[in-house]
Amino acid sequence: MDNARLAEGLHEHTAGFAYAATQADPDTLVPTCPEWPLRVLTGHIGQAHRWAAGIVRSGPSPVPDPFDADPGSPEKWSDWLLQGAAELEEAVRASGETPVWTFFGPQPARFWLRRMLHDTTVHHADAALATGTAFTVAPDHAADAISEWLELLANPVTASLRPGFAELRGTGQTLRLAPDDGPGWLVHRTPGGVRWTRDGEPADVTLAGPVEDLLLVLTRRLPADRVTVTGDHALAEHWLAHTAA
Structure with a gap:
């Protein structure tokens, strides 16, 4: 899957997440995501995209705390989230094939575009399940998400992290x-x-x-x-x- 398709999916599921997340009270708990409120899960998505973009541009930084993120008021969530996704796509495009930091050693920047796409997809499902909103994912994106998940589980570094x-x-x-x-x-x-x-x-x-x-x-x-x-x-x-x- 090329970068354009990964970016397309990232924007699609970021927008889908934003819609689903605004269909209920921001303090609604999300049972499938450690019972975070929708506001915290929204903050996590936008925060993670910007964190990954920062890694691509300038190297590693501490993993941020989702409870520290401020997505603003719900009517601003969509713009804020889509801005973060665009920031990540631009950082990856500018990096080209230059290796960047990842938990598993230096890899092309597309690692973070792919990781954030699949993280966002699953959290889109979280928000949809919590708010009774429709959810779907393209078969090629779903298949790549399964492959990426298995790649992560098979990497020896993963067990040291989890x-x-x-x-x-x-x-x-x-x-x-x-x-x-x-x-x-x-x-x-x-x-x-x-x-x-x-x-x-x-x-x-x-x-x-x-x-x-x-x-x-x-x-x-x-x-x-x-x-x-x-x-x-x-x-x-x-x-x-x-x-x-």
């Missing part, structure tokens, strides 16, 4: 994600951590369904019964219990 992810290590157990259309993912739980490939042989447990639903189940935004689970249900439950985003 120790709970070390529980995903195993002794060869396999989990398959099978979307209705397109190739799926085969995940191996090894003593050294998570390994994965696109599609593959039958697995100990398979989760099948629309790619959008697979993404939201994997990120614990929807219950597992939104997809079809066949095989070792306990393995699927253990995986989901330790992968909340």
Whole structure:
């Protein structure tokens, strides 16, 4: 997926989040996002986009506290959020292929465009679920979000940042994600951590369904019964219990 498509998705889901977030009282709690109020979740989105843009432009800075962000009054949320997304897109465009800081070592600036797209997409779902607003994500964006999530889980650095992810290590157990259309993912739980490939042989447990639903189940935004689970249900439950985003 090229940068233009990533940026398109970022703007689309930022706007979608802004709309969903303003459909209820700003103090409404968001159950799928550590019960933050909508105001805090909104602040987090705009704050994160600007934080990522700053990293691209000038290097790392401390992870900001969402409770410190001030998105302003709800009628200003959309403009404020879209401005942050535009700032990130511009920073990435200006950086080109120059490596920038990430948690996983130097990478092209598009790392942050992709990371913020998928973070925003999941939080768009959070806001939609909290306010009863419609949510959808394009199949290519949903598939890339699943791949990126698995890349993060497979990186050894992740367990040092989130120790709970070390529980995903195993002794060869396999989990398959099978979307209705397109190739799926085969995940191996090894003593050294998570390994994965696109599609593959039958697995100990398979989760099948629309790619959008697979993404939201994997990120614990929807219950597992939104997809079809066949095989070792306990393995699927253990995986989901330790992968909340």
